[in-house]
Amino acid sequence: MKRTTRSNFAFCKRLTGSVLLFALPWCASPGWAQAGKLLVPTTVGAGQTFSIPVVGSGQAGSGQATFYLLGPDHVVKRHVSPGSEVQIQSSDVRSAGLYQVILCDSKSSCTSATFEVKAAPPAHLSFFLHPSRVPVSTRDSIDATAFVFDQYFNLVWAPAVVDFRITPASGTGFSRRGTTRNGVAWMRMDSTPHEGSVRVTAVLGNVEEARVIQQVAAEACALRMKTVASGNRVTLETDPVRDCSGNTLPDGTIVSFTKIDKLGKSTVDTPIKKGIARVQFSVHGRAQISVACGVVLGNEVAVAVNGGL
Amino acid sequence: MKSLVAVSLALKKVKPGLFKPRFVKAASFVIAACVLAIAQSSAPIHLPQVHLDADGLNPRPIEQLTGTTVAHHYALAWRDLAAALESGRTEGLGEEFVGFAHDRLMRRIGEQEQAGVHVRIVDHGHNLKAVFYSSDGTAMQLLDQAQLEIQTFDGNKLLDTQNAPHQYIVLMTPGADRWYIRDLEEVSAKSF
Numbered sequence: 001m002k003r004t005t006r007s008n009f010a011f012c013k014r015l016t017g018s019v020l021l022f023a024l025p026w027c028a029s030p031g032w033a034q035a036g037k038l039l040v041p042t043t044v045g046a047g048q049t050f051s052i053p054v055v056g057s058g059q060a061g062s063g064q065a066t067f068y069l070l071g072p073d074h075v076v077k078r079h080v081s082p083g084s085e086v087q088i089q090s091s092d093v094r095s096a097g098l099y100q101v102i103l104c105d106s107k108s109s110c111t112s113a114t115f116e117v118k119a120a121p122p123a124h125l126s127f128f129l130h131p132s133r134v135p136v137s138t139r140d141s142i143d144a145t146a147f148v149f150d151q152y153f154n155l156v157w158a159p160a161v162v163d164f165r166i167t168p169a170s171g172t173g174f175s176r177r178g179t180t181r182n183g184v185a186w187m188r189m190d191s192t193p194h195e196g197s198v199r200v201t202a203v204l205g206n207v208e209e210a211r212v213i214q215q216v217a218a219e220a221c222a223l224r225m226k227t228v229a230s231g232n233r234v235t236l237e238t239d240p241v242r243d244c245s246g247n248t249l250p251d252g253t254i255v256s257f258t259k260i261d262k263l264g265k266s267t268v269d270t271p272i273k274k275g276i277a278r279v280q281f282s283v284h285g286r287a288q289i290s291v292a293c294g295v296v297l298g299n300e301v302a303v304a305v306n307g308g309l
Numbered sequence: 310m311k312s313l314v315a316v317s318l319a320l321k322k323v324k325p326g327l328f329k330p331r332f333v334k335a336a337s338f339v340i341a342a343c344v345l346a347i348a349q350s351s352a353p354i355h356l357p358q359v360h361l362d363a364d365g366l367n368p369r370p371i372e373q374l375t376g377t378t379v380a381h382h383y384a385l386a387w388r389d390l391a392a393a394l395e396s397g398r399t400e401g402l403g404e405e406f407v408g409f410a411h412d413r414l415m416r417r418i419g420e421q422e423q424a425g426v427h428v429r430i431v432d433h434g435h436n437l438k439a440v441f442y443s444s445d446g447t448a449m450q451l452l453d454q455a456q457l458e459i460q461t462f463d464g465n466k467l468l469d470t471q472n473a474p475h476q477y478i479v480l481m482t483p484g485a486d487r488w489y490i491r492d493l494e495e496v497s498a499k500s501f
Contacts, residue, residue, distance in 0.1 A: 042497075043497075066463075068424075068426065068461070068463070068468065070421075070426070070428075070461065071417070072413050072417060072493075072494065072495070073412070073413035073414070073416040073417045073420075074416065074417065074420060075417065075420035075421050075423075075424045075426055076424075077424040077425070077426065077463075095413055095494075096494055097494045097495045097496070098475075098495040098496065098497060100461065100469070100471070102461065102468050102469050104463075104468060108466065110468050110469055112461075112468070112469040112471075114471075114497075116496065116497045116500065118500075128443065128445065128447065128448075130443070130444060130445035130447075131445070143368065143443070143444040143445065145443045145444075145448070147448075147480075153409055154494070155478065155480070155492060155494065157478075157496070157500065181440075181441075182440055182441065182450055182452075182478060183450075183478075184441050184450060186368055186441075186443070186444075188368060188444070
């Protein structure tokens with residue numbers, strides 16, 4: 001039997017207090033889904049209490065009926081009397097998703113309907129910042145991704161603006177905005193010119209989540225070395241090794257010195273210590289020595305231990 | 310007993326390594342992957358059909374192997390989910406589900422058992438659309454348009470049959486050797 005708009009109105013009139021307040025939007029017919037003897041809201045907010053009337057007419061009016069609610073993480077089975085209302089508690093509808101309601105009368109005739117539980121307002125941000133270390137002044141090198149969840153950890157579908165606030169260790173902070181799509185907001189940015197930690201905070205309303213990445217010096221820039229000869233030994237020492245933004249490359253970065261003389265080619269890899277790489281070679285006759293750090297080549301020097309530099 | 314399981318994958322892939330939009334060429338292609346699965350028991354394994362469309366995926370394009378793996382494990386997940394909802398046995402769910410998705414399914418199946426209810430899913434296939442793949446490769450979001458026939462029973466009594474398309478939003482994350490479903494939420498067609 002079909003419910004009429006008039007009987008919808010009669011049901012709405014019976015609601016009181018907070019239930020009425022919550023149910024008011026449904027009382028207009030677009031907010032209700034009606035299937036046979038079942039009248040359910042089309043959408044409900046996660047964790048909200050409401051009631052479903054058990055219509056006492058026709059076959060359902062005789063004897064007890066069985067009410068089933070099947071949700072993503074919850075199943076309810078209750079025996080109900082026609083003409084009563086099934087109270088759906090907050091704990092019954094915490095998970096967002098489609099819920100199925102089935103009402104079977106005493107003669108095993110069943111009617112079903114579905115309603116959707118939508119996520120509550122944003123309450124949690126799951127925030128990822130990638131990578132954890134990044135060279136300075138590198139284009140599109142930092143990615144930030146924020147997933148927006150409600151208090152029950154349902155993904156919040158409704159578009160929301162996430163503010164990504166970037167605070168470098170030196171220099172002024174700035175922010176980028178991203179609007180969530182299907183509950184996800186992301187942005188990509190260049191790393192800033194100065195090494196040190198960079199704090200990125202994702203902010204949505206009063207929800208904040210912060211992550212820190214470390215910006216490190218980029219590749220060496222204008223790599224140069226000088227030589228000091230002593231007998232048949234030559235000491236090679238770089239100038240302080242910096243990137244193109246003036247950041248000192250970290251100690252431990254490998255610098256390679258390559259010598260070619262009459263005995264052949266030999267390479268020595270040495271780590272930077274206190275910003276400088278130093279190495280000593282034995283040289284026989286004339287030699288060509290070059291220096292490199294990563295993909296960057298430095299200057300080349302010619303050395304002759306018996307003939308001078 | 311060995312059984313042959315076919316998982317067909319339609320993967321529209323963006324060429325790798327090209328992040329700047331002006332360099333991105335969206336090349337669509339279809340892969341039909343046949344996957345041999347070795348059944349541990351004598352019962353044959355039937356995987357649902359999964360088509361994956363990854364056209365225009367942001368911020369990172371999907372690699373072919375990743376697409377194949379995602380589609381395969383999504384199919385496995387639905388097979389295990391259907392089996393668990395029907396039998397009430399949850400042992401296999403940890404193979405394909407983690408996090409919220411796993412916790413919710415475990416609760417659902419536990420409460421189903423208490424209520425004496427079970428669900429039978431006849432799976433007619435899934436059209437997956439990848440909509441987000443994080444640049445570090447740790448999360449992929451997909452939308453699934455599934456053709457399912459869902460029968461709900463109380464004991465042996467059939468309560469209800471639903472035969473309409475179902476829409477799901479899915480969050481998958483990679484593990485050591487597979488992609489897991491971390492979140493699986495059914496949404497109405499209107500919201501999709």
